[in-house]
Amino acid sequence: MKVIIIGAGIGGLSTYHSLRKHLANSNNPSSPLTIKIFESHGSPTSTTSNIGGGLGLAPNGLRAIASVSPKAAEYIQAHGYPGAIMAFRNSTGRLLGQYWNGRKERYGFGTLMLRRSVVHEALLRDIPSDAIVWGMKVSLVRETEDGAVVEFSDGSTETGDLVIGADGVRSVVRKAIFDDRYPAEYDGLTGVGGFIPTSALSERFRESLRTEGVSMTFGPHGFFGYSICPNPGQEAATHEEIQWWSIYESANPPDRDAAHVDIRNQLLERHSLWKSPYDSPDSSIYQSIIELGCGTSNDPDKRNETLLILSRYVTPRIPQWCSPSGSGRVVLLGDAAHAMPPDSGQGVSCAAEDAVAIGLLLKHYCLDRELSLPESLRRTASAYEGVRMKRVWHILDIAKRSGDSKKKQSKFQERIRDSILWLICKLPESFLNDTLLAHDVNSAVAEYLSKIKSDEK
Numbered sequence: 009m010k011v012i013i014i015g016a017g018i019g020g021l022s023t024y025h026s027l028r029k030h031l032a033n034s035n036n037p038s039s040p041l042t043i044k045i046f047e048s049h050g051s052p053t054s055t056t057s058n059i060g061g062g063l064g065l066a067p068n069g070l071r072a073i074a075s076v077s078p079k080a081a082e083y084i085q086a087h088g089y090p091g092a093i094m095a096f097r098n099s100t101g102r103l104l105g106q107y108w109n110g111r112k113e114r115y116g117f118g119t120l121m122l123r124r125s126v127v128h129e130a131l132l133r134d135i136p137s138d139a140i141v142w143g144m145k146v147s148l149v150r151e152t153e154d155g156a157v158v159e160f161s162d163g164s165t166e167t168g169d170l171v172i173g174a175d176g177v178r179s180v181v182r183k184a185i186f187d188d189r190y191p192a193e194y195d196g197l198t199g200v201g202g203f204i205p206t207s208a209l210s211e212r213f214r215e216s217l218r219t220e221g222v223s224m225t226f227g228p229h230g231f232f233g234y235s236i237c238p239n240p241g242q243e244a245a246t247h248e249e250i251q252w253w254s255i256y257e258s259a260n261p262p263d264r265d266a267a268h269v270d271i272r273n274q275l276l277e278r279h280s281l282w283k284s285p286y287d288s289p290d291s292s293i294y295q296s297i298i299e300l301g302c303g304t305s306n307d308p309d310k311r312n313e314t315l316l317i318l319s320r321y322v323t324p325r326i327p328q329w330c331s332p333s334g335s336g337r338v339v340l341l342g343d344a345a346h347a348m349p350p351d352s353g354q355g356v357s358c359a360a361e362d363a364v365a366i367g368l369l370l371k372h373y374c375l376d377r378e379l380s381l382p383e384s385l386r387r388t389a390s391a392y393e394g395v396r397m398k399r400v401w402h403i404l405d406i407a408k409r410s411g412d413s414k415k416k417q418s419k420f421q422e423r424i425r426d427s428i429l430w431l432i433c434k435l436p437e438s439f440l441n442d443t444l445l446a447h448d449v450n451s452a453v454a455e456y457l458s459k460i461k462s463d464e465k
């Protein structure tokens with residue numbers, strides 16, 4: 009069987025690991041397994057540096073990654089900072105409560121705060137270099153009688169038995185199979201953020217990073233967060249960094265290449281009057297982070313190059329993640345199938361879970377049940393949607409509510425939001441988190457397969 013993966017992002021790389029783990033024992037000499045990844049970025053370094061930014065990786069995502077690549081999971085754990093405790097505040101500086109969000113003791117893997125590039129590097133490390141073809145931009149995918157053809161922008165083509173579209177929120181594969189019926193749309197929120205060293209900030213603030221954990225402040229017209237985030241290139245003992253991010257409502261998506269000084273001024277206008285117990289007499293902590301994060305000058309030498317401006321594009325709910333023909337020869341996963349708003353903290357995890365599910369299902373139908381390839385692909389596609397869709401829709405619902413709390417709020421809405429956050433912090437960790445964080449995609453696939461087996465009897 010020849011599998012083509014489009015996109016060497018977190019979803020595409022996780023899929024490679026999953027297929028290699030679950031299908032490596034394919035001993036069908038007439039159809040040996042080959043897996044090829046095609047990525048539009050020119051090299052691993054250009055991809056890794058392009059995916060910049062920081063993120064929170066949830067225990068369920070790490071569990072999924074560990075199940076197909078223990079080495080990648082180890083690398084991620086070595087380069088992440090524990091992010092299981094969060095402090096919720098409002099913009100007056102009032103602490104609404106502290107919230108447990110994925111303790112290792114409870115879930116086996118703990119929530120980690122880390123650079124997105126670390127997850128990428130971890131997954132790349134153990135993939136042979138000839139498995140990925142860099143600098144190949146897909147322009148079209150189409151099905152044939154007995155396969156799927158991928159067309160590249162340089163005019164070349166590649167044919168596979170199965171094509172997996174892991175090409176992100178603006179997926180060309182999705183566009184091709186659904187005739188552009190489900191384009192990604194701007195959801196009205198924009199995120200700005202990056203990394204800064206903490207050395208220029210007060211000792212008291214630096215201490216609070218350890219005691220309070222991930223700081224999440226909700227205001228009348230936006231949100232501000234920060235957390236320790238290790239920089240693998242630097243000695244932690246001498247050079248500590250935080251990742252910071254501001255999320256706000258904006259009718260039109262701002263220019264990704266906007267001048268840093270303009271971004272800085274907009275952020276200062278939004279957050280500099282917010283209060284925090286870590287303000288110093290002459291400057292608020294938000295102001296200090298924004299100034300360090302954006303750089304104080306438009307002079308390229310003085311800019312903070314980690315600054316990212318990301319307008320949030322999400323996909324509508326796509327009723328199918330596989331080509332409408334039902335052949336199962338073209339399948340979407342990760343953001344290509346369901347772009348997650350960052351508020352979910354589950355985008356990486358869902359992409360990894362999708363990847364594991366596809367590997368397990370292909371193994372079940374192709375190897376364990378020894379069905380013909382066309383039948384295996386058809387059944388894999390249908391089971392994949394059956395195992396994954398309901399869970400992903402549930403996560404999207406939660407993320408939507410969380411995103412709405414970062415939009416403009418009236419005084420009354422603010423009071424309600426603060427009360428809800430206060431209440432959330434009083435609830436046991438299991439109450440809100442077990443469904444998301446205790447999820448084991450391996451068990452979910454096994455349960456689904458045993459259910460359809462009993463339905464078939």
Ligand SMILES: Cc1cc2nc3c(=O)[nH]c(=O)nc-3n(C[C@H](O)[C@H](O)[C@H](O)COP(=O)(O)OP(=O)(O)OC[C@H]3O[C@@H](n4cnc5c(N)ncnc54)[C@H](O)[C@@H]3O)c2cc1C
Nearest residue numbers: 015017018019048063064146175176342343350353355356
């Ligand atoms: C600001 C922000 C913050 C986030 N925070 C979090 C968080 O805290 N926790 C979390 O879990 N998730 C977070 N996410 C979401 C998470 O980053 C994504 O859900 C996840 O990276 C999706 O992985 P993917 O592999 O599906 O897509 P991507 O990572 O987008 O990878 C797609 C790959 O396909 C390649 N590609 C695209 N088009 C083509 C083409 N035509 N031909 C060939 N290759 C192509 C791209 O270059 C890329 O390498 C955040 C996202 C954003 C934007």
